[in-house]
Amino acid sequence: MTSPAAIPQSLSRRAHALRGHVLRMAEIVGQGYVGQGLGISDLLAVLYFGELRYDPKQPDWPDRDRFVLSIGHYAIGLYAALAEAGVIPVGELDTYGSDGSRLEMSAPETTPGVEMTGGSLGHGLTQSVGMALGLRLDGKPSRVFNLLSDGECQEGSTWEAAMAGAHHRLGNLFAFIDCNNQQADGPPSAIMGIEPIHKKWEAFGWHTQRVNGNDVEAIAAAIAAAKGIADRPHAIVLDTLMGKGVPLFEQREKNHFIRVAPEEWTLAKRQLEEAGR
Amino acid sequence: MSAPTPAGTPPKGVTGNILSSDTGGAASVAAAPFGHALVRAAEKNPRIVGLTADLGKYTDIHVFAEKFPKQFFQMGMAEQSLVGCAAGLARTGFVPFATTYCVFATRRAYDFIAIGAALGGANIKIVAGLPGLTTGYGGTHQGIEDLALMCAVPNLTVIDPCDATETAQATEAIAAHVGPVYMRLLRGQVPVSLDPSTYRFEIGKARLLADGPDVAIISTGLMTGRALDAVRELAAEGVRASLLHVSTLKPLDREAISSLIGRVSRVVTAENHVVTGGLASAVADVSVQAGRPIQLRRVGIPDCFCESGSIPYLVKRYRMGAPDIAAAARELLK
Numbered sequence: 001m002t003s004p005a006a007i008p009q010s011l012s013r014r015a016h017a018l019r020g021h022v023l024r025m026a027e028i029v030g031q032g033y034v035g036q037g038l039g040i041s042d043l044l045a046v047l048y049f050g051e052l053r054y055d056p057k058q059p060d061w062p063d064r065d066r067f068v069l070s071i072g073h074y075a076i077g078l079y080a081a082l083a084e085a086g087v088i089p090v091g092e093l094d095t096y097g098s099d100g101s102r103l104e105m106s107a108p109e110t111t112p113g114v115e116m117t118g119g120s121l122g123h124g125l126t127q128s129v130g131m132a133l134g135l136r137l138d139g140k141p142s143r144v145f146n147l148l149s150d151g152e153c154q155e156g157s158t159w160e161a162a163m164a165g166a167h168h169r170l171g172n173l174f175a176f177i178d179c180n181n182q183q184a185d186g187p188p189s190a191i192m193g194i195e196p197i198h199k200k201w202e203a204f205g206w207h208t209q210r211v212n213g214n215d216v217e218a219i220a221a222a223i224a225a226a227k228g229i230a231d232r233p234h235a236i237v238l239d240t241l242m243g244k245g246v247p248l249f250e251q252r253e254k255n256h257f258i259r260v261a262p263e264e265w266t267l268a269k270r271q272l273e274e275a276g277r
Numbered sequence: 278m279s280a281p282t283p284a285g286t287p288p289k290g291v292t293g294n295i296l297s298s299d300t301g302g303a304a305s306v307a308a309a310p311f312g313h314a315l316v317r318a319a320e321k322n323p324r325i326v327g328l329t330a331d332l333g334k335y336t337d338i339h340v341f342a343e344k345f346p347k348q349f350f351q352m353g354m355a356e357q358s359l360v361g362c363a364a365g366l367a368r369t370g371f372v373p374f375a376t377t378y379c380v381f382a383t384r385r386a387y388d389f390i391a392i393g394a395a396l397g398g399a400n401i402k403i404v405a406g407l408p409g410l411t412t413g414y415g416g417t418h419q420g421i422e423d424l425a426l427m428c429a430v431p432n433l434t435v436i437d438p439c440d441a442t443e444t445a446q447a448t449e450a451i452a453a454h455v456g457p458v459y460m461r462l463l464r465g466q467v468p469v470s471l472d473p474s475t476y477r478f479e480i481g482k483a484r485l486l487a488d489g490p491d492v493a494i495i496s497t498g499l500m501t502g503r504a505l506d507a508v509r510e511l512a513a514e515g516v517r518a519s520l521l522h523v524s525t526l527k528p529l530d531r532e533a534i535s536s537l538i539g540r541v542s543r544v545v546t547a548e549n550h551v552v553t554g555g556l557a558s559a560v561a562d563v564s565v566q567a568g569r570p571i572q573l574r575r576v577g578i579p580d581c582f583c584e585s586g587s588i589p590y591l592v593k594r595y596r597m598g599a600p601d602i603a604a605a606a607r608e609l610l611k
């Protein structure tokens with residue numbers, strides 16, 4: 001058994017490893033969703049190495065917890081977690097986004113460990129509600145963890161599903177909302193304001209918390225607190241920093257799709273190494 | 278010979294940036310033809326307004342937004358609201374141009390297009406990007422069946438322009454036209470295949486771009502650029518092909534199609550869309566209705582969701598290139 005104090009440290013190490021995988025993939029395509037992947041690594045580390053029940057050798061084990069990625073373009077983060085967890089080979093990450101690869105830029109459900117084809121945003125929570133209803137009906141202990149984005153909170157379907165989750169008292173449903181303050185055309189405040197987003201989830205009947213999404217201890221504590229409430233679905237709003245862990249990307253002008261010059265990768269990797277020491 | 282890689286485009290063989298343009302090695306390109314044409318239209322008509330669902334930069338409507346900020350509405354990532362709101366603006370006498378991708382306009386907002394706009398003839402213009410295989414982003418982003426969906430809606434005009442020249446002309450034409458329109462969008466750096474000094478787009482009119490007795494190619498959208506290449510390839514082998522470009526899918530220029538297939542019964546259709554419910558189906562329908570039997574080869578996307586990947590890879594994988602059109606013609610001539 002690991003002592004409780006050791007857990008956050010090992011989670012931080014995992015998050016660091018995920019960031020390394022993210023950079024490895026991003027460098028292959030030369031640009032892309034590296035900001036999102038780095039920003040969400042802490043949540044994925046907590047989930048895949050502290051919370052989710054799954055069998056890496058049997059990704060379709062019927063009693064597994066479901067991790068549902070609405071935001072298909074965050075695939076780079078999910079693949080990092082799946083590789084680190086042993087669901088897909090680490091070496092395969094080198095095919096990310098390449099012709100004929102199953103590690104498509106937007107995650108398809110044909111890839112092991114991907115529960116649902118996201119990417120047409122606003123689908124994830126609707127299917128998560130269905131999965132949570134189905135698992136409960138079957139008397140299974142499995143839970144459903146859906147990752148949404150701040151931009152996705154603008155889709156009407158998200159709120160239709162939020163209403164359904166609360167109405168059906170889905171205590172086995174957890175929604176994480178990645179508020180990285182960016183969407184395709186700019187920051188949500190300039191595109192379509194969503195704040196105060198935690199109050200909206202609360203008003204829809206969800207047990208809601210808002211934490212620093214780049215703090216593994218805070219995320220783990222929020223999940224622990226959520227598990228104490230059985231008769232309501234759980235929303236955990238995560239304030240994250242795009243590019244977290246690599247100052248070069250943290251400081252650059254925020255963009256949905258970062259362009260990176262070839263020579264910048266060496267610096268990015270060095271910065272991540274230094275942050276990991 | 279390989280064209281030099283423009284700065285910022287990824288190396289061959291990976292899914293590109295969704296903002297990058299694959300121009301297929303075109304000799305001449307124009308930037309953001311839709312955005313600039315919309316600005317010209319709005320300079321003439323102050324009732325034109327623009328809307329988008331978090332895809333301004335990605336649909337070239339940012340050009341209009343920069344010029345007419347007061348007439349531009351960012352609706353956030355909410356496509357049903359986008360289309361419904363456009364219909365509401367039309368009901369108050371404005372001429373709204375609403376942009377998103379083909380997939381999200383047609384799949385997510387179908388009911389809002391059909392009932393919110395088309396049923397009552399609301400004067401909205403939906404301009405939708407990433408038609409067919411113009412993105413490497415797989416089934417979620419490739420608008421492969423949007424023409425079938427849109428052509429099924431009564432009252433709606435449906436247009437699939439082939440290049441920058443036609444995109445610009447069609448934008449001004451639909452701005453002047455009263456009634457709901459769905460137009461596919463080619464954005465970013467867009468090839469120029471048609472000569473702007475001689476070509477004239479007209480809603481509902483197909484254009485004969487080549488006249489030859491051996492085989493008839495009927496194409497729409499960007500496939501017309503490739504069909505022009507196929508016509509040249511065939512000519513070099515002594516095959517004289519006709520090429521009819523059908524940019525308006527609805528209302529369909531049945532007369533032009535009927536007249537061509539009456540003269541040339543070996544027909545190849547080429548569309549950046551699944552081969553059911555789009556141009557091939559329309560041509561088959563004209564043939565049956567007019568009692569003019571044809572032999573038909575369909576170039577287009579097969580009945581499947583497509584892979585992810587680079588555009589050249591996808592064009593090859595799904596046999597959507599100029600050589601595939603020429604090969605289909607040769608097959609008919611065997």
Ligand SMILES: Cc1ncc(C[n+]2csc(CCOP(=O)(O)OP(=O)(O)O)c2C)c(N)n1
Binds near residue numbers: 036073257330385
């Ligand atoms: C239904 C739908 N509409 C539009 C898009 C196009 N799109 C892709 S990502 C994106 C921005 C979404 O916001 P968010 O996930 O918060 O962006 P990020 O944090 O990744 O920058 C948009 C509009 C989409 N994928 N799905």
